[in-house]
Amino acid sequence: MSTLSLTGVSRWYGNVVAVNDVTFEVGPGITGLLGPNGAGKTTLLHMMAGFLAPSAGEVRLDATHTWRHPEVYRQIGFVPEREAVYSFLTGRQFVLASARLSGVADAEAAAGRAIDMVELRDAADRAIGGYSKGMRQRAKVAAALVHDPPTLILDEPFNGMDPRQRLSMMGLLRAMAADGRTILFSSHILEEVERLSDRVLVVVAGRLAASGDFRRIRRLMTDRPHRFTLRSSDDRRLARELLAAPEVEAIELRDGMLSVRTGDYGALTRSVAPAAQRAGVSLLELRPADESLESVFSYLVRR
């Protein structure tokens, strides 16, 4: 059991304030760090993981400062957002190297377990350079958890994963949280966080705008419609079919894709596939386009 704590933490780059006087604690369980792009999520995560010095305040993992104390990495597993990996290594070599560099006693067995946990066994002996984005992401996660750390910090871990892989990764994180681990992940997709987190931290413009149970925060935003973008083999025909659904408030055909507005997120996700089937079109992409996140949270802050 470990606790990450930030006390009065600020970070600035020259005249630009990236994180402004943030105080919170992250304990066992899953916590989602949420905010629009450029809000300071990565800066916060990097300070928590000990890769950035706070300009003011303190970041600790239990009693240890994370900055300039490499020994904390026995307790922390970190998954960076950047895709860069050692492309000349196979997935197994990458995870094994991570285990050895972390000082794991039986590195080979630990690497095998980590690879199985992220379901990468079939591709483990291929060079990472040839991996898809989702496979790379899983290799990075396996490398981060190979030394069985009590704390896991993940920066946008679901980027590039397909829906099945997302579900599987969510299941893995839930299982790890159930074991008493402290898991913190960042995302700019509201629904990802909603499905996974017990607790969220919302960062807007470098400040902690809200924290607590996400479902409660989300309920405050019922007057805010959800937007989805859709791509299919015949967008116009699909739009006609979707308009018949009562939960659809508006549809726009723009930039070669459909933009759908709805007041009922769940109902829309359930009705899209049957609508496509009825219209006889192939559904290529369905994505929540939560572009209004920043204004929603600014609105919350003002309240």
Add this chain to the structure above:
Amino acid sequence: MISTLASLTFRAMLNRRRTLLLGLLGGVIVVVAVVYRLSASADAEALDFTGRLLANFGVAVLLPLVAVIVGTAALGSELDDGTIVYLLAKPIPRPVIVFVKLAVAWLVSALLVSLPILLAGVIGSGGDPGLGIGYGLAALLGALEYTAVFLALSLVTSRALVIGLAYVVVWEGVVAGLFAGTRIVSIRQHALAVADALTGESGAASELDLRTGLLVGGIVTIAAIVLAVRRLSTVELRGETG
């Protein structure tokens, strides 16, 4: 832990096309020595030419070129592409990372420079190993100083390769040639001072004596290592987004 780090560094270097091209450049000095040896009319002439070849191409061109590319890439390439995070997120003391990276960069430079110099020296002097060993050892010490300096430089600036090349071309090539007083801070002169002492000044003619070359070279190397350790201990990773 150390062997894993060394093997990762070594594989990353061998995986780069430019390292292999540098291997070809090392082959050039051997080929030139062979060709001249075959065409030279007298042994003394061949010996004199080989001495100048090892000093003016081996130590003055091949050594700094290999060292600047290998030295700046040892940690610099991982800093550039972001893979350094996989090393920094490990409970490895930062000095260990610097020492291992430097050792691998030195070893690779030695293979790419000292070995061809040794071969070219032995061939050019008709089988006498003295010249090749002298210059090979000088290049070995020079490679340590160069790689330490360029590795530290890569932790100070993202333009280490350009600045390193500018140092080699402008400072060592031009300034040190025009102003004798500046040669004391020329790594090339430190290496040539060693070569002079070991080979009896055949072709090198450094302005520095062995003691000064070794002393200043040693101080520069240690200072570069200390700087590299300090920089790596405080290097910050900002990530791609805010």
